[in-house]
Amino acid sequence: MFFDPMYxxxxxPAMILAxxxxxxxxxxxxxxxxxxxxxxxxxAEAAARMLRSQGIDIVARPEEAKGRKNVAAIVQIGGVLSDHYDPGAKVLRLSPQVYGGRSLSAVGVACHEAGHAMQDAHDYAWLGMRTALVPxxxxGSWLAMPLILLGxxxxxxNLLLIGILAFSAIVLFQLITLPVEFDASRRxxxxxxxxxVISGPQEARAVATVLNAAAWTYVAAAVSAIMTLLYYLWVFSQSRD
Ligand SMILES: [Zn+2]
Known part of the structure; x- marks a missing residue:
């Protein structure tokens, strides 16, 4: 397909923001x-302390955590900034720098992921919606591009419109991700x-700098999804002329 300069x-703007x-x-x-x-x-220690303070038990082996309420496992995975919480497995997966690091970044990111585990344990509605929207x-992302191209x-x-509808599931997912991420950082x-774990305004500001910067990447992803949707809608409006 030819390249459309309107794209x-x-x-x-979304790419620059990202x-x-x-x-x-x-x-x-x-x-x-x-x-x-x-x-x-x-x-890892800070995340464990945070979760225990909320009545969430830390188990040594991830197999013991799967599907259980108020239980979590904390494990190390490879990569940089690959940290995430898996609500299905009840496992916090932390990158080496975060898992074993004794820095402000390490405890900030680890406790953000612990914040997701807390959301899960406390049945935080936005996390439930986000998890339900994953499939x-x-x-939608599997279906959208072929349909839009074919249309x-x-x-x-009509095909174009069905493709756009499929794509809007991705937009919805990115939007629901925002309150989930902001709330985890707040926790x-x-x-x-x-x-x-931290003390004084200087350390609090440092952790806020790291977590707020990470929040912008989710904002950028949402803006990118919205702009893609608007572009498809623009293509759709042109196709009807
Ligand atoms: Zn997060």
Whole structure:
């Protein structure tokens, strides 16, 4: 298919925002990876303390956590900034720098993931909605592009419209991700201060810098999905002329 310059008009601002957010996150994370937290705790220790304070048991082996309520396992995985919480397995997977690091970045990111485990244990509605949307969004992303391309080639507005509907599942997923991510960071900031992992306004500001930068990457992903949807709608409106 030929390249449509209108695509760039829609997508350039979103791409710039995404690159900016990614650079900001990497810079903040690596900067505060070199600054120790005042408790001298690793990310894994801080996450465990945060979860125990909420009545969530930490089990040593991930197999023991799967499908159980108020139980979580904390394991190390490879990569950089690959940290995530898996609600199905009840496992926090932390990258090496976060799992074993005693920095402000390590405890900030680890407790953000612990924030997701807390959301799960407390049946936080937005997380439940996000989890329920995962299969819908992945089906949508699998279906959207072929349908939109086919609709374009066959000049069929109906196919195009079904493709756009499939794509809107991805937009919805990205939007619901925002409150889930903001809330996890809010829980992390509160717990880190309350449990004495960090102390003083300087450490609180450092953790906020890392977590707020990461939040921008989710905003950028949502903006990118919305702009893609708007571009498809624009293509659809042209196809009907
Ligand atoms: Zn998160």
């Amino acid at each position: 760039l008009v829609f997508m350039a 690159l900016w957010a990614q650079a900001k996150t990497q810079r903040a994370f690596s900067h505060y990876s070199r600054v120790g937290n005042s408790a001298g705790m690793t990310g 819908v969004a992945s089906f 374009f080639i066959l000049t069929s507005p 992390a900031k509160l717990a880190l201060a309350e449990l004495g």
